[in-house]
Amino acid sequence: MTVSAISVQDMHCAVCAQKVRRSLATLCSIKNAHINLVRRQIYIEHQDNQSVLDVLAAIEAAGFTPTLAELSNHDQEQRQLLKRLGIAGLAAMQVMMVAIALYAGAMDRMAPDVQRLLHFTSLLFATPVICYAAVPFFRGALAGLKKRSLTMDLPVATALTMAFAISLHATVSGQGEVYFDSVVMFTFLLLCARYINTRLQRRFDLSSKLLSALPQRAWRVKNHEHQSVALQALNPGDRIWVPEGAQIPVDGTAEHDPSNTPILIDEAMLTGESEWVSKPSQAALYAGTLNAGRGFFMRASSRVEQSRIVSISRLADKTELSHTRVSQFSDKIAGVFIPAVLTLAGVTFVVWRFVEPANAVTAALSVLVVSCPCALSLATPAALTAAMTRLRQLGVVLTNSLVLERALTIDRIYIDKTGTLTHPEPSIQSTRTLTETFSQSQCLAMAADLQRYTSHPIARAFRPYQSQTDQPSTLTKVTVYSGQGVEGFTPENHRLRVGSAAFVGLAEESARNLNHRWVYLALDQQPIAQFELSNAIRPDAVAAIQALQGLGIQPIMLSGDHPQRCAETADALGIEFLAQQSPETKLAAIRREQALGGHVLMVGDGINDIPVLAGADVSAAVVEATELVKSKADVLLLNAKLTPLAQLFHIAHRTHQVTRQNLLWAAAYNLTAIPLAAAGFMPPWIAALGMATSSVLVMINSSRLLKGTLNFDAPPLSQGRNQASKSNESERFTNDLGRNNGSDAPAPDAKTVRGLI
Amino acid sequence: MEILTLLIPISVILMAFAAGMFAWAVDNDQFEHLDKHAFDIFEEDSGDNL
Numbered sequence: 001m002t003v004s005a006i007s008v009q010d011m012h013c014a015v016c017a018q019k020v021r022r023s024l025a026t027l028c029s030i031k032n033a034h035i036n037l038v039r040r041q042i043y044i045e046h047q048d049n050q051s052v053l054d055v056l057a058a059i060e061a062a063g064f065t066p067t068l069a070e071l072s073n074h075d076q077e078q079r080q081l082l083k084r085l086g087i088a089g090l091a092a093m094q095v096m097m098v099a100i101a102l103y104a105g106a107m108d109r110m111a112p113d114v115q116r117l118l119h120f121t122s123l124l125f126a127t128p129v130i131c132y133a134a135v136p137f138f139r140g141a142l143a144g145l146k147k148r149s150l151t152m153d154l155p156v157a158t159a160l161t162m163a164f165a166i167s168l169h170a171t172v173s174g175q176g177e178v179y180f181d182s183v184v185m186f187t188f189l190l191l192c193a194r195y196i197n198t199r200l201q202r203r204f205d206l207s208s209k210l211l212s213a214l215p216q217r218a219w220r221v222k223n224h225e226h227q228s229v230a231l232q233a234l235n236p237g238d239r240i241w242v243p244e245g246a247q248i249p250v251d252g253t254a255e256h257d258p259s260n261t262p263i264l265i266d267e268a269m270l271t272g273e274s275e276w277v278s279k280p281s282q283a284a285l286y287a288g289t290l291n292a293g294r295g296f297f298m299r300a301s302s303r304v305e306q307s308r309i310v311s312i313s314r315l316a317d318k319t320e321l322s323h324t325r326v327s328q329f330s331d332k333i334a335g336v337f338i339p340a341v342l343t344l345a346g347v348t349f350v351v352w353r354f355v356e357p358a359n360a361v362t363a364a365l366s367v368l369v370v371s372c373p374c375a376l377s378l379a380t381p382a383a384l385t386a387a388m389t390r391l392r393q394l395g396v397v398l399t400n401s402l403v404l405e406r407a408l409t410i411d412r413i414y415i416d417k418t419g420t421l422t423h424p425e426p427s428i429q430s431t432r433t434l435t436e437t438f439s440q441s442q443c444l445a446m447a448a449d450l451q452r453y454t455s456h457p458i459a460r461a462f463r464p465y466q467s468q469t470d471q472p473s474t475l476t477k478v479t480v481y482s483g484q485g486v487e488g489f490t491p492e493n494h495r496l497r498v499g500s501a502a503f504v505g506l507a508e509e510s511a512r513n514l515n516h517r518w519v520y521l522a523l524d525q526q527p528i529a530q531f532e533l534s535n536a537i538r539p540d541a542v543a544a545i546q547a548l549q550g551l552g553i554q555p556i557m558l559s560g561d562h563p564q565r566c567a568e569t570a571d572a573l574g575i576e577f578l579a580q581q582s583p584e585t586k587l588a589a590i591r592r593e594q595a596l597g598g599h600v601l602m603v604g605d606g607i608n609d610i611p612v613l614a615g616a617d618v619s620a621a622v623v624e625a626t627e628l629v630k631s632k633a634d635v636l637l638l639n640a641k642l643t644p645l646a647q648l649f650h651i652a653h654r655t656h657q658v659t660r661q662n663l664l665w666a667a668a669y670n671l672t673a674i675p676l677a678a679a680g681f682m683p684p685w686i687a688a689l690g691m692a693t694s695s696v697l698v699m700i701n702s703s704r705l706l707k708g709t710l711n712f713d714a715p716p717l718s719q720g721r722n723q724a725s726k727s728n729e730s731e732r733f734t735n736d737l738g739r740n741n742g743s744d745a746p747a748p749d750a751k752t753v754r755g756l757i
Numbered sequence: 758m759e760i761l762t763l764l765i766p767i768s769v770i771l772m773a774f775a776a777g778m779f780a781w782a783v784d785n786d787q788f789e790h791l792d793k794h795a796f797d798i799f800e801e802d803s804g805d806n807l
């Protein structure tokens with residue numbers, strides 16, 4: 001019995017989950033299925049691989065697009081961490097309660113036997129904390145030592161071990177001070193920070209990566225018979241049927257077709273460009289791209305592992321490896337601090353042995369406790385956690401906390417055009433009626449009714465205009481002409497056509513504006529309406545660009561598109577651009593910039609952006625980006641907006657400030673307290689109190705990051721409040737992510753940019 | 758002060774119980790999908806626990 005995870009990204013709500021559940025109910029080959037709506041995954045227990053394929057087919061039949069996901073052990077780790085946190089929290093409550101009695105007793109001369117009893121009680125509660133809850137720190141420290149690097153886990157582990165060992169000795173021998181309270185509180189607070197961090201990243205741990213970018217099954221044609229086979233079963237030379245609207249399963253070439261109608265391919269996911277490519281027979285086809293036209297036969301030229309999409313992803317992995325490692329500031333401190341503290345404690349002990357042997361242990365202990373790097377090790381994570389929480393509320397998720405450090409150095413932002421600066425899918429910009437007979441809305445409704453028979457990207461633009469009621473369409477004899485349009489007949493037997501100019505019998509109008517394309521509607525022979533479609537610039541793009549420029553960062557548009565089209569978009573936004581770029585030249589542009597000492601952030605959405613994203617110092621992806629891109633990006637913009645990017649830089653700067661204050665405070669505290677402790681002026685309990693206070697101050701200072709944002713209402717940007725219609729997509733994401741999410745963000749907006757292009 | 762010798766073991770037992778319950782709750786997905794019951798109203802049939 002094995003467990004497989006299937007990810008169903010279009011399962012958004014409980015109703016969808018119910019549908020999926022019903023589709024699975026008929027299968028008897030699976031033992032158990034568990035649907036996780038938050039992660040949009042289904043976990044099934046099954047006997048053999050065939051049953052997984054059955055499940056995929058059943059879910060697909062229910063109208064969803066399932067993909068096999070790798071089963072991650074992330075959930076298991078998360079649970080472990082939550083358990084450790086819970087145990088530490090419960091123990092901390094008990095130990096602190098006892099500690100208060102002990103503090104009071106120290107002033108009020110507590111009876112020694114009672115004190116001893118309370119020490120043993122604390123020991124009892126602190127033991128599970130050290131042996132179970134604090135294990136991640138010990139593991140981290142050991143792993144660090146094995147790699148011969150001093151991580152912040154090492155001082156934490158050292159302090160915990162020392163404080164516990166000394167307290168244990170004091171409890172058993174009945175002499176000296178105990179520090180169980182410090183041990184448990186320290187562990188609890190650090191585990192809190194760690195738990196919040198992993199939780200933030202959890203949703204975006206997309207392990208399915210490649211698998212989700214490719215279809216699961218392909219139609220292999222053998223002896224005129226269509227067989228549905230797994231992708232891995234395809235071999236070079238296999239003849240494959242690619243139905244209309246399906247993804248191409250492997251790299252290959254188109255077969256010669258007697259009708260000579262060209263094949264239309266939507267390569268947007270590979271190249272990021274929305275324009276369909278017309279392919280003659282024998283032309284190269286790439287796995288993962290979409291068949292936008294008629295169905296056709298192709299020959300596989302390679303196995304799926306050798307396809308271009310896989311090699312792009314490998315290129316990205318390699319680029320990632322060559323990344324210059326930015327080591328965390330706190331780790332650098334740890335490298336100096338830990339040996340120094342240990343030496344100092346040793347020196348204190350030796351000196352006191354000669355001066356006053358009775359004080360030697362107490363003084364050395366005070367040094368260790370007072371220098372316990374609580375505040376120091378909390379300084380960075382507390383600030384980072386607060387900043388990441390705030391950013392998440394603003395719709396920015398960081399998959400890597402180093403981003404906040406790297407963002408400080410960024411001086412250039414490269415932004416992909418199609419799908420990033422503009423909306424990923426075309427939408428209807430205007431409707432022009434060509435006769436007096438029908439109103440605009442009537443024309444839109446008729447066109448939308450016809451378009452529901454195809455799943456082309458263009459047809460999707462008409463979806464918002466389809467009648468909301470579920471009543472069946474009154475059209476009959478509907479025919480889809482691939483790459484041209486759709487035809488249907490009204491009940492009165494009038495022919496209705498929607499499609500290209502040629503399809504409705506018009507001469508192709510010279511394109512006034514290259515970023516736009518036209519779709520026509522014709523009744524019988526008479527064209528009655530013209531729809532203008534384009535990928536609109538995101539409503540907040542101008543505000544975001546201006547805000548970034550205001551922060552001294554230069555945004556540059558990168559695109560594989562035609563220079564003239566790029567110029568139009570770039571002019572509307574007021575930025576520079578590089579047109580007709582391939583993934584390789586994009587990467588080269590970034591490398592050039594980096595060679596000159598620049599630091600680059602790249603924002604993208606398509607698979608072709610992956611090498612560039614990996615090569616950039618910081619990579620960001622918009623919410624509509626393909627899963628593979630999102631899984632590789634450091635930053636995810638969840639609100640379908642670009643302004644949060646500016647927030648990221650603002651918050652990165654503030655985080656830097658707060659971290660510096662925290663570190664300064666922690667260092668100042670340690671520098672004053674350590675000499676006092678070494679000189680024997682500080683009994684260990686005062687040392688512990690001081691340590692706790694310094695940690696609390698660090699936490700309070702960090703919590704300032706939870707409030708405040710970049711103010712977009714500054715004079716040059718005051719262009720009114722947000723009127724942008726959030727897409728359903730962004731709503732969905734914000735809703736999923738948290739209830740208090742996004743809505744409180746000051747939503748800046750430019751005036752509708754549509755008019756400008 | 759003798760009462761402590763009774764109260765402390767009681768608190769230890771209660772604590773162990775609380776920790777055990779917490780571990781059980783985590784292991785049984787009690788914190789997994791906190792909105793589940795809000796979604797339950799969409800479910801048409803009950804008892805079907807696929």
